[in-house]
Amino acid sequence: MNLTKIDYELLEFISKNPNCTKQDILQKFKKEKAIEYRLNNLSENICDDFGRMIECTSYINHKCDRIYIDCGVYHEKYYDCYFLNPVGHKILSDQKSFILQEKINHFKYSFLYPILSAIITAYITTRFIEN
Structure with missing residues (x-):
């Protein structure tokens, strides 16, 4: 699944506010x-090429509680509470490391390299003019 900017913002919000509710x-x-x-997509497991669910591939989980019923059968009750797995x-x-690397590259290519190029060009030009 390709995540968009809003999906990453959702993950960031849930990361900063563990056990937040859907209402939050x-x-x-x-x-x-x-x-x-989007919350449903982030909490579903991903399918492989053959349509089989791959376990432990969702990004967020619901907080759940196990309730014991007769005959030893466990049933899960989901609360309206999300957290990152x-x-x-x-x-x-x-994503954070990718964004940091993009910021560094942007700084280098839009500011640092043009300044260095201008300084080197000015230096070489003044050397040739003096000679």
Whole structure:
């Protein structure tokens, strides 16, 4: 699944506010559309090429509680509470390092290299003019 900027913002918000509720998320991103759809996509496991679900590939989890019912059967009850799982932390840290590298490259190519080029050109020009 390709994540967009808003998906990364959702992951960042959930990372900074662990155990936040859906209402908190909707309040924060009230100007954005389809936030509930994005939350469902981020909390679903990814399918492989054959349509089989790959376990532990979602980015966020719901907090759940196990309730014991007769005959030894466990049922999970999901609360309206979200938190990042290890895959979510990894993808968020990868994105942060990618953004940092892009900022460094932008600084080098738009500011540093043109200044160095101008200084070298001015130096060479003054050397030739003096001789």
